[in-house]
Amino acid sequence: MSELFTQVVIDGLLWGAIYALVAVGLTLIWGVMGVLNLAHGDFLMLGTFGAYWLAILLGIDPLIGLLIVTPAMFILALGIYKSLITRIIKAPRLTALLATFGMGIFLRNLAHFLWTADYRLLGDTLVGDRVITVSILGGTNFISVPKLLAAGGSLAATALLYWFIKRTKTGRALQATAMNRQAAALMGIDTERMYMLAYSLGIACVGVAGTLLTNFFIIFPEVGVMFVLFALVAVTIGGFGSIQGALIGGLIIGLIESVGGFVGIPALKQALVFAVFVIVVVLRPQGLFGWAD
Amino acid sequence: MGRLKPLMVRQPRIFWRKNYIFALALALLLALPFIFTARFQHHVMIKVLMFAFLGCAWNIIGGYTGQVALGHAAFFGIGAYTSSLCYIWFGLNPWFGMLLGGILAVAVSAVINYPCFRLHGRYFAIATLALGEIIRLLFTNWRLVGGALGVRLPLLPESLWNFQFHTTKLPYYYITLVLCALIFALVYKIERSKLGFYLRAIKESEEAARSLGIDVAKYKLVAMSFSVFFTAMAGTIYAQYILYIDPISVMPLMTSLLICVVPVVGGAGTLWGPALGAPILMVAIEYSRAWLGGGGRGVDYMIVGAMMVAIIFRPAGLISFFQGPRFRQWWKRIRG
Known part of the structure; x- marks a missing residue:
């Protein structure tokens, strides 16, 4: 029992780390621009398909594909920012919410149109489906290597982003823009460029997460729906605009999902995550680390 | 009072003379099934009316009160399930089931939505979205109500x-039309009543509304109750029309979104908004689905997505094309 429980916790934490990276991207975009990017999960879907087609058509392993997909997503985001997001920022808030949602629906169904709704899975990757055995608390537990790699990569990407925002000059400019756009502009910061950077970095995050997912997870057009909703819950639990919050929120969601599914009814684990979300948002809308909007 | 009375007696005639556009629209809608006679065309028209009806219902809370609820499909589903299951279990006539579904939806919404009324803007939108998803997941896993297999209504x-017609779709069309006319009249009334002013005050600024003595939570609840009651009624019509319901077909996130997008595309918080949005969206969806290779290829929802993005170019909706000074001038010239 305890062995099984440890296994469930490990699995929850690994998934949590991946949710965290998606949530970090979402919270970065929110924090700097005040736009809730509901198309986030569908960009993740594009990332997974990008890695998948690189592997299938060109034989590039997802691990190397990471170096191609991430910059590609960054550039795609730049284009979308220039063409649509600049207008969405100026639109009334709820129109903006629906617009990003609509963009997600468009991308998702474009994927349906281009690649059909089939579930796909990549075989023969470099990491394969290896499993390592570890002993924790006297019991033997198994950790899937591709999942561990995805979780580790996600944590590394989060750490890198955190370092970038907290330690570099550009990162500080981003922070300043998030705090007060006008004041930042008066200090000589090109806030338009900061917005562009925040959006593209946020999308690059899901590019990383998506590519790492292709090593072990199914690839299909609807994959983003669950991820964006979970990331939203993670961001709310952590507090909108807080990177540490998103990280911890993501880990909490992963744990709730796997432990809740283990203890309760597995089919209702997603409902449990949403229920936690509703309770948090009603009782403490500013989240654990954020400030009230 | 004495002098007011004749004015009140004359009012209906003034109403029709001033708003002959209502009469024209009604006449056109009554005649439409005889102009387009194919069964598929009837199906599209029923879909248009159903979503115009749902849009009007959503408009009460989302448009006039400004509380963007994104979980209305759950109440649509509750309406569909209540009437269907009450018929199967107790032999209750679907017309009464329709009312019962509405009442049940109001009760459920009062319990789950009331705590959300404290939330603003996006938080409210996402919380209602999450609640809608929870209800869908509960129904999917609830053996008693058929779970993921759904419910098949006996012929x-x-x-x-x-409330069943097999040889022709026309009765469904006219039933939905009558309900549309009713909700249109109701929204028209609300728009001009004190309640309408309260709701719009809440939309403009909750703090200001509260400072003027409006019980914000109470009127949000009133608006939400109206809204979900009618949404559930539409659910019953759907169940009686398709005769098969399951959580995927009556409670998906996409339906919640469509219920919201129809009035927003037309013009949220306006009487004519849903009536403008529904034909454009539903005709585009149904025809693209029919022409471009059926459901699953996604073209229908690509159109929805593109329209949702396009709203940013015209946040006030299509109705704003008819509200500009140039249109007014042109309209005056036409009317002579």
Whole structure:
């Protein structure tokens, strides 16, 4: 029992780390621009398909594909920012919410149109489906290597982003823009460029997460729906605009999902995550680390 | 009072003379099934009316009160399930089931939505979205109500009392049309009543509304109750029309979104908004689905997505094309 429980916790934490990276991207975009990017999960879907087609058509392993997909997503985001997001920022808030949602629906169904709704899975990757055995608390537990790699990569990407925002000059400019756009502009910061950077970095995050997912997870057009909703819950639990919050929120969601599914009814684990979300948002809308909007 | 009375007696005639556009629209809608006679065309028209009806219902809370609820499909589903299951379990006539579904939806919404009324803007939108998803997941896993397999309604001889028609779709069209006319009249009334002013005050600024003595939570609840009651009624019509319901078909996130997008595309918080949005969206969806290779290829929802993005170019909706000074001038010239 305890062995099984440890296994469930490990699995929850690994998934949590991946949710965290998606949530970090979402919270970065929110924090700097005040736009809730509901198309986030569908960009993740594009990332997974990008890695998948690189592997299938060109034989590039997802691990190397990471170096191609991430910059590609960054550039795609730049284009979308220039063409649509600049207008969405100026639109009334709820129109903006629906617009990003609509963009997600468009991308998702474009994927349906281009690649059909089939579930796909990549075989023969470099990491394969290896499993390592570890002993924790006297019991033997198994950790899937591709999942561990995805979780580790996600944590590394989060750490890198955190370092970038907290330690570099550009990162500080981003922070300043998030705090007060006008004041930042008066200090000589090109806030338009900061917005562009925040959006593209946020999308690059899901590019990383998506590519790492292709090593072990199914690839299909609807994959983003669950991820964006979970990331939203993670961001709310952590507090909108807080990177540490998103990280911890993501880990909490992963744990709730796997432990809740283990203890309760597995089919209702997603409902449990949403229920936690509703309770948090009603009782403490500013989240654990954020400030009230 | 004495002098007011004749004015009140004359009012209906003034109403029709001033708003002959209502009469024209009604006449056109009554005649439409005889202009386009194919069964598929009837199906599209029923879909248009159903979503115009749902849009009007959503408009009460989302448009006039400004509380963007994104979980209305759950109440649509509750309406569909209540009437269907009450018929199967207790033999309750679907017309009464429709009312019962509405009442049940109001009760459920009062319990789950009331705590959300404290939330603003996006938080409210996402919380209602999450609640809608929770209800869908509960229904999917609830054995008693058929779970993921859904509910199949038994076939009955066709009659208005049984709410089933097999040889023609026309009765469904006219039933939905009558309900549309009713909700249109109701929204027209609300728009001009004190309640309408309260709701719009809440939309403009909750703090200001509260400072003027409006019980914000109470009126949000009133608006939400109206809204979900009618949404559930539409659910019953859907169940009686398709005769098969399951959580995927009556409670998906996409339906919640469509219920919201129809009035927003037309013009949220306006009487004519849903009536403008529904034909454009539903005709585009149904025809693209029919022409471009059926459901699953996604073209229908690509159109929805593109329209949702396009709203940013015209946040006030299509109705704003008819509200500009240039249109007014042109309209005056036409009317002579």
